[in-house]
Amino acid sequence: MNLFQHIGRFTLMISLAFRKPEKWKVLRQNIVIEINTIGISSLSIVALLSLFMGAVMVIQTASNIDSVLIPAYTVGFATRQSIILEFSSTMICLILAGKVGSNIASEIGTMKLTEQIDALEVMGVNSINHLVLPKILASLFIFPFIVLISMGLGLIGGGLIGTQAGIITLEKYIMGLQYYFVPFSITYSLIKTLFFAFFIATIPSYFGYYVNPSGGALEVGRSGTKSVVASSMVILLINLIITYFLLL
Amino acid sequence: MSIIVNDIKKGFSGTEILKGISFEFEKGKTNLIIGQSGSGKSVLTKCIVGLYEVDEGEVIYGGENFSGMSKSERKHIRTQIGMLFQGSALFDSYSVEENVMFPLTMFSDMSKEEMLDRVNFCLKRVELENKNHLYPSEISGGMQKRVAIARAIALNPQYLFCDEPNSGLDPKTSIVIDNLIYDLTKEYDITTVVITHDMNSVMEIGENIMYIHEGENWWTGDKQSIVTTDNKEIGDFVYASSFMKQLRGKLS
Ligand SMILES: Nc1ncnc2c1ncn2[C@@H]1O[C@H](COP(=O)(O)OP(=O)(O)OP(=O)(O)O)[C@@H](O)[C@H]1O
Ligand SMILES: [Mg+2]
Numbered sequence: 001m002n003l004f005q006h007i008g009r010f011t012l013m014i015s016l017a018f019r020k021p022e023k024w025k026v027l028r029q030n031i032v033i034e035i036n037t038i039g040i041s042s043l044s045i046v047a048l049l050s051l052f053m054g055a056v057m058v059i060q061t062a063s064n065i066d067s068v069l070i071p072a073y074t075v076g077f078a079t080r081q082s083i084i085l086e087f088s089s090t091m092i093c094l095i096l097a098g099k100v101g102s103n104i105a106s107e108i109g110t111m112k113l114t115e116q117i118d119a120l121e122v123m124g125v126n127s128i129n130h131l132v133l134p135k136i137l138a139s140l141f142i143f144p145f146i147v148l149i150s151m152g153l154g155l156i157g158g159g160l161i162g163t164q165a166g167i168i169t170l171e172k173y174i175m176g177l178q179y180y181f182v183p184f185s186i187t188y189s190l191i192k193t194l195f196f197a198f199f200i201a202t203i204p205s206y207f208g209y210y211v212n213p214s215g216g217a218l219e220v221g222r223s224g225t226k227s228v229v230a231s232s233m234v235i236l237l238i239n240l241i242i243t244y245f246l247l248l
Numbered sequence: 249m250s251i252i253v254n255d256i257k258k259g260f261s262g263t264e265i266l267k268g269i270s271f272e273f274e275k276g277k278t279n280l281i282i283g284q285s286g287s288g289k290s291v292l293t294k295c296i297v298g299l300y301e302v303d304e305g306e307v308i309y310g311g312e313n314f315s316g317m318s319k320s321e322r323k324h325i326r327t328q329i330g331m332l333f334q335g336s337a338l339f340d341s342y343s344v345e346e347n348v349m350f351p352l353t354m355f356s357d358m359s360k361e362e363m364l365d366r367v368n369f370c371l372k373r374v375e376l377e378n379k380n381h382l383y384p385s386e387i388s389g390g391m392q393k394r395v396a397i398a399r400a401i402a403l404n405p406q407y408l409f410c411d412e413p414n415s416g417l418d419p420k421t422s423i424v425i426d427n428l429i430y431d432l433t434k435e436y437d438i439t440t441v442v443i444t445h446d447m448n449s450v451m452e453i454g455e456n457i458m459y460i461h462e463g464e465n466w467w468t469g470d471k472q473s474i475v476t477t478d479n480k481e482i483g484d485f486v487y488a489s490s491f492m493k494q495l496r497g498k499l500s
Contacts, residue, residue, distance in 0.1 A: 022354050115337040122297050122409075123351055124326030 010206050016128040017136060017202075030134035031141075038100050038135065038201070039142030043149070045099065046092055050083075050150040053091075054157030057082055062167045075168050076176020079158045081185075088150035089189040090239050093143070093196035097231040101204040102224040104135060108208030109220035117209070128209065135201040143197035144190050151186070188246050195238045203231040249310025249406055250275050251296065251439055256305035258295050265291050267463040268305065276437045278430050278453045282444055283460035284485065289443045290334075292460065293411060296441070297329060298322060309407065327355050330400030332410040336392040338384040338399070344371070345380035348398045355403060370398040374428060390421040394428070401432060408432065408440045414449055426452045447486060450474065459485070 001009075021027040061078045108131060111117050120127040155177060162168040168176075204227035211223045251273040258266040265288045273279040281289050294300045296307050298314065306315040309325050317325075338347050348367045352358055358366065371377060374394040384392055393413060400408060410429055414422040430453045433440040444450065450457065454471035461467075461481050469477065474486055475496075487493050 026353060110340075114335050114340075115333040116339055118294075118299055119331065119333060119337040119339075121299060122326065122329060122331045123354065124323045125354055 006206075009210065010202070013128055013132070013206055013209065014202060016126065017132040019126055019129045021129055021133065022125060026130075027134060030130075031138050034134045034138035035142050037103070038138050039146060042096055042099060042146065045095070046146055046150050047153050049092065049095065050088065050153035051157035051160075053087055054079060054083060054154035054159075055161035057087075057154075058158040058162045058167060058173075059165070062162070072168055073172045073176035073179060075162060076158075076173040077179045078176075080155060080177045080181070083154040083158075084151055084185050084189055088147050088154055089192045089196070090235065092147060092150050093193065093200060094232055094235055096143075096146070097196075097200045097235060098228050100139075100200055101228045101231050104201065104204035105208040105224040105227040106220055108132075108205055109211040109223045112209060112211050113213050113216065113220060132202065132205045132209070135205060136198060139197040139201040140194060143193050143200075147189060147193045148186075151189075188242075191246070192239060192242050195242065196235050199231050199234045199238070203227050203234060249439065251310075251407060251441070252308040253292075253296060254306045254308065256292070256295055256307070257303045258291055258300060259303055265463050266295065266302075269460070269463070269465045270305075271458050271465055271468065273439055273441050274456050275439045276433065277455040278433050278440045278442055280442050280444060280450060280454045280457045281460060282450060282457060282485070283466075285445065287460045288463045289445075289460055290411060293409060293441070293443055297331060297409060298326075327351075327403055328406040330403070330405035330408045332393070332396050332400050332408070332413055334411040334415055336384070336389075336396040338392055338395055340384050343381050343383055344376070344387070344395050347384070347395055348402050351399065351402045366402060367398075370402050371395075373401070373432075374398045389416050390418075390425070393417065393425055397425075397428060397432075401436075404436070406438055408438055410440070410442045412443055412445075414444065414446050419448065422446065422448060423452060429453065445485075447489070447492060450486075 057079045058075055061075045065074060108117075111131070117127045117131075120130060159170065159173050162173050163170050204224070207223040207227040207230070208220070212219050215222070253269060253271050253273075256266050256269045257264065269292060281292060283289050291300065295302050298307075302315055306313055308314060309328075312325065314322065314325060339350065342350065345364075345367055348370055349363050352363045352366060356363070367380075368377075371380070374397050376391060376394050376398065379387060379391065379395075384395070387395070408429070413425050413429060417425065426449050429440060429442060432438070442449065442453065451471050454474065457467075457469055457471070457474060458465055459467040459474075459482055467477065467479050467482050474482060477483070487496055
């Protein structure tokens with residue numbers, strides 16, 4: 001299959017996902033479950049990453065500024081810019097594309113392999129709608145929160161290391177955080193996040209759903225790898241496009 | 249209601265797998281599809297339940313042409329179909345109780361209590377009590393089959409499909425499952441279709457048998473006539489094991 005056939009079949013899958021569900025109540029329950037597996041279970045890794053990356057950014061920026069002409073609060077300013085504009089949205093989503101993506105692909109791929117998807121279809125359940133829609137909606141809902149949390153923790157991590165290691169005073173750091181702050185930068189990041197969230201949920205679902213069942217567990221594993229590669233590339237591409245249109 | 253298949257043809261990328269199969273699966277009977285591995289039994293079954301679309305021919309459920317229907321038109325027939333898959337196909341993230349309850353949640357308007365009653369009734373019918381909160385990975389293969397049967401009968405189906413219900417089971421458990429399928433067929437007077445290549449099952453529950461050979465309906469009959477037919481392919485199938493060969497020696 002070439003790229004265009006994949007895109008065609010992917011689009012078809014999305015249109016089947018956005019159908020009226022059999023029972024709204026079941027959809028609601030499934031969304032809650034997915035928010036848990038996709039979002040809540042990723043919080044600890046996101047928190048850890050953000051604290052450490054914020055800390056490293058402060059050290060990096062400080063060690064690269066050795067001119068007296070550059071004010072100290074620049075450390076806070078630069079850290080804020082990197083975290084809000086790129087790290088907490090793009091980097092965190094790339095990492096979650098790996099964690100969440102391989103999870104989704106293997107879950108749906110295994111269901112295909114063991115005929116659970118056939119079982120749904122025979123009963124008369126639209127399996128794509130039943131399996132994929134809750135993942136999409138849950139991701140769209142939870143990812144913005146994850147990114148906001150990451151932003152907060154990244155800045156806190158930077159502040160902690162900056163003050164504890166004597167790199168910068170708390171007042172200067174906070175002054176840097178507020179320096180020329182454009183609230184739109186957060187909006188910009190959250191808009192990106194919504195696009196990323198959509199593809200982090202759908203691309204692995206696609207590779208899992210259309211896994212070749214005769215390939216067995218090996219093929220399910222491969223679909224996980226493929227989906228991580230594909231969704232990472234899509235994230236990078238979207239990042240470029242959105243940044244071009246929103247910030248230029 | 250019976251299921252009639254009419255001159256069904258199905259191929260994959262140029263190779264014809266089913267070459268025009270016609271048969272009537274009768275109501276209130278255990279209808280068997282038998283044949284060698286690769287003869288097209290699973291493909292035929294998937295065509296009948298609509299997991300594959302047929303290339304030619306038609307599938308008729310109780311007088312209604314299933315093949316000609318759209319997805320939404322098929323829905324009222326789908327809810328009358330229960331299916332037991334070869335690997336049980338239980339949802340692994342659901343407990344036994346949730347698995348059996350699933351079709352009820354999706355397609356009935358029952359209250360939670362009514363659903364629980366129905367689930368417990370079905371589980372009791374397959375002799376699986378007090379296993380409600382276990383997960384498929386925590387029960388044996390035979391029990392998984394029984395849970396899958398309970399799930400298949402939860403909505404009181406008119407049609408029951410079983411793809412190799414005995415695969416991977418010991419002979420004793422196989423007979424228990426066979427008898428369960430047979431009893432359910434009589435109890436609810438439903439149309440049951442069983443795919444098997446197990447001669448024990450054929451002799452146990454074979455009321456209306458179709459033998460498929462290379463995608464064609466090669467022979468039809470019942471368990472009495474299958475042992476006496478002089479059709480060569482059937483003979484090779486029936487008397488493949490040395491045990492059956494010895495038995496034939498004693499019979500004649
Ligand atoms: N989706 C498919 N695409 C291409 N070929 C297929 C497909 N499904 C089945 N076949 C082919 O159709 C033929 C019949 O397969 P089928 O699974 O119906 O056999 P079977 O009678 O069920 O065998 P078994 O007893 O081993 O289950 C095989 O040659 C198989 O390779
Ligand atoms: Mg088969």
